Amino acid sequence: xxxxxxxxxPINLTLEVVGDKWSLLIVRDMMFGNRRxxxxxxxxxxxxxxxxxxxxxxxxxxxxxxxxxxDDPSHKQKGIYSLSxxxxxxxxxxAQMAGWGFKYLDVTEELGIRAKLLxxxxxxxxxxxxxxLRETHLGMRRRRKRKAGPDVGxxxxxxxxxxxxxxxxxx
Amino acid sequence: xxxxxxxxxPINLTLEVVGDKWSLLIVRDMMFGNRRxxxxxxxxxxxxxxxxxxxxxxxxxxxxxxxxxxDDPSHKQKGIYSLSxxxxxxxxxxAQMAGWGFKYLDVTEELGIRAKLLxxxxxxxxxxxxxxLRETHLGMRRRRKRKAGPDVGxxxxxxxxxxxxxxxxxx
DNA sequence: CTTTACCAGTATCAGTTTGCAACTGGTTGC
DNA sequence: GCAACCAGTTGCAAACTGATACTGGTAAAG
Numbered sequence: 180x181x182x183x184x185x186x187x188x189p190i191n192l193t194l195e196v197v198g199d200k201w202s203l204l205i206v207r208d209m210m211f212g213n214r215r216x217x218x219x220x221x222x223x224x225x226x227x228x229x230x231x232x233x234x235x236x237x238x239x240x241x242x243x244x245x246x247x248x249x250d251d252p253s254h255k256q257k258g259i260y261s262l263s264x265x266x267x268x269x270x271x272x273x274a275q276m277a278g279w280g281f282k283y284l285d286v287t288e289e290l291g292i293r294a295k296l297l298x299x300x301x302x303x304x305x306x307x308x309x310x311x312l313r314e315t316h317l318g319m320r321r322r323r324k325r326k327a328g329p330d331v332g333x334x335x336x337x338x339x340x341x342x343x344x345x346x347x348x349x350x
Numbered sequence: 351x352x353x354x355x356x357x358x359x360p361i362n363l364t365l366e367v368v369g370d371k372w373s374l375l376i377v378r379d380m381m382f383g384n385r386r387x388x389x390x391x392x393x394x395x396x397x398x399x400x401x402x403x404x405x406x407x408x409x410x411x412x413x414x415x416x417x418x419x420x421d422d423p424s425h426k427q428k429g430i431y432s433l434s435x436x437x438x439x440x441x442x443x444x445a446q447m448a449g450w451g452f453k454y455l456d457v458t459e460e461l462g463i464r465a466k467l468l469x470x471x472x473x474x475x476x477x478x479x480x481x482x483l484r485e486t487h488l489g490m491r492r493r494r495k496r497k498a499g500p501d502v503g504x505x506x507x508x509x510x511x512x513x514x515x516x517x518x519x520x521x
Numbered sequence: 522c523t524t525t526a527c528c529a530g531t532a533t534c535a536g537t538t539t540g541c542a543a544c545t546g547g548t549t550g551c
Numbered sequence: 552g553c554a555a556c557c558a559g560t561t562g563c564a565a566a567c568t569g570a571t572a573c574t575g576g577t578a579a580a581g
Contacts, residue, residue, distance in 0.1 A: 185397035187458030189451030189465040190378050190444055196455065200369045200539095207361050217558050226356035229540050234559055244454075256548050256557045265454050272450055273361055275443040280360030283415075283436050284367065287358030294360040302473070371568095388529050400569050405530055427528045427577050 196243050197269070201228060202236050203276075206245065206262070206269055210312060211293060211335065215259045216251070225290070245269070261316040267309050274298065274305055289342040293335045300331070307331050367414050368440070372399055372407050374447075377416065377433070377440055381483060382464060382506065386430045387422070396461070416440070432487040438480050445469065445476055460513040464506045471502070478502050 185191055197203050204226060208214040214223060221233055237260065240246045245266040251257035277294035280286060286294065297304065308331040313319040329337070356362055368374050375397060379385040385394060392404055408431065411417045416437040422428035448465035451457060457465065468475065479502040484490040500508070 184456070186461065187456065188378075188396055188461040189448045189455065189457045191375060191397055191451075192455040192457060193447040193451035194371050194374060198369065198371045198374070200365050203365060203369070204362060207359075218556075221558090225359055226362055229542090230559065231561085232540065254548075254557080258558080268450060268453070272443070272446040275446050276364045277360045279439060279443055280362075280364035282439070284360065284363040285355070285358065286360045286363060290357065290359040389527075392529090400571085401530065402532085403569065406568095425528080425577075429529075 193272075196239075197245075199236075201232055202240060203269070203273060204228070205233070205236055205240065206266060207273055209246070209260065209262055209266075209316075210270065210273070211332075213315070213332075215261065216257055217260075220260075240266070262312060264313070264317065267312045267316065270305055270309050270312070271302070289339060289346060292338045292342050296335060296338055304331055364443075367410075368416075370407075372403055373411060374440070374444060375399070376404070376407055376411065377437060378444055380417070380431065380433055380437075380487075381441065381444070382503075384486070384503075386432065387428055388431075391431075411437070433483060435484070435488065438483045438487065441476055441480050441483070442473070460510060460517060463509045463513050467506060467509055475502055 184195060197206070204224070205220060205228075208220055208224065212223065214220045217233065217237070220237075221228065221230055224233075237246065241248060243265075244263055247261050247263050249259050249261065251259045274297050278298035281291050281294040281298060297308075307326070310321050311330050311332050314321055328334075355366060368377075375395070376391060376399075379391055379395065383394065385391045388404065388408070391408075392399065392401055395404075408417065412419060414436075415434055418432050418434050420430050420432065422430045445468050449469035452462050452465040452469060468479075478497070481492050482501050482503050485492055499505075
């Protein structure tokens with residue numbers, strides 16, 4: 180109600196919505212890790228979010244229309260969180276942030292490989308990945324023709340696992 | 351020293367650096383408003399940042415190498431803040447955030463017009479603007495040939511002023 | 522040369538947010 | 552029917568935020 184905006188600038192408004200240390204990480208985990216349940220987001224979080232913060236951020240992401248919620252028919256207690264179109268369209272923001280972080284910050288190899296590929300892939304790859312997200316989160320048929328090879332999501336995941344495996348072998 | 355990272359993920363690391371409600375607004379004002387002095391950033395801030403927060407954020411932006419500081423020869427007390435290459439390369443992040451905010455949030459017309467143009471202009475326009483920023487902040491000669499028309503920065507500013515003028519006339 | 526305006530911050534302190542840890546109330550699988 | 556799992560909620564100390572006042576100095580005007 181009394182939530183007054185500091186200004187009507189699009190950058191400011193975006194920051195008021197997702198400009199904190201956790202919201203975009205939740206979106207990231209839903210996008211790239213396909214975490215859809217509260218417990219998944221909680222326990223598989225690389226950064227170790229705490230449950231009250233997760234609950235609070237999910238509430239605002241829901242209020243903002245960035246994610247949606249639905250019953251999980253397989254389990255009376257479970258709910259499924261999905262990205263909305265608005266949430267899916269945060270991908271380019273995340274991709275640019277990932278690219279910048281990869282270039283300038285002290286990124287670990289296994290967690291940086293996705294950023295590298297996504298950055299090299301550019302807007303075309305992002306659009307393809309967003310189409311895949313529309314399929315898994317919105318239940319939409321893909322507009323774009325399915326490419327011959329594996330999905331963008333699968334390629335990113337495979338590249339990540341390859342690095343993890345190599346590092347494990349090296350010890 | 352004891353500043354431990356939550357994870358080595360590029361998105362997380364980026365958020366740890368600029369994932370708060372003010373840092374990117376300071377960068378925005380330096381980029382699009384050419385605010386270079388403390389007082390300019392303080393008093394011309396659309397959102398009304400307070401001096402302690404501004405001082406604190408400038409300190410971390412300096413620590414992170416996103417902005418640099420130099421004496422202003424014209425005034426013994428003034429310093430000039432400039433964007434580094436690393437800071438200039440935050441432009442695509444800001445542009446994507448601006449585009450998303452413009453599309454989904456309650457942006458005012460005069461503050462949204464730059465976002466609209468920048469979004470429509472795409473990566474090519476961003477690259478051109480970044481070259482202009484390298485000129486004004488790094489003192490570099492432009493690599494790209496100077497286009498016939500006015501600068502991107504000038505075009506954005508002119509579009510903003512046009513909207514302001516029209517709204518003033520209307521009432 | 523002295524008064525006023527401007528400059529870059531710092532200090533203080535109340536209010537808010539964060540985040541760990543423990544807990545609630547329920548469901549599912551064995 | 553009992554252990555494990557589910558989605559959160561609660562309590563509380565510590566950290567962070569932000570409005571306001573203030574410091575110590577420089578520049579410009581009269």
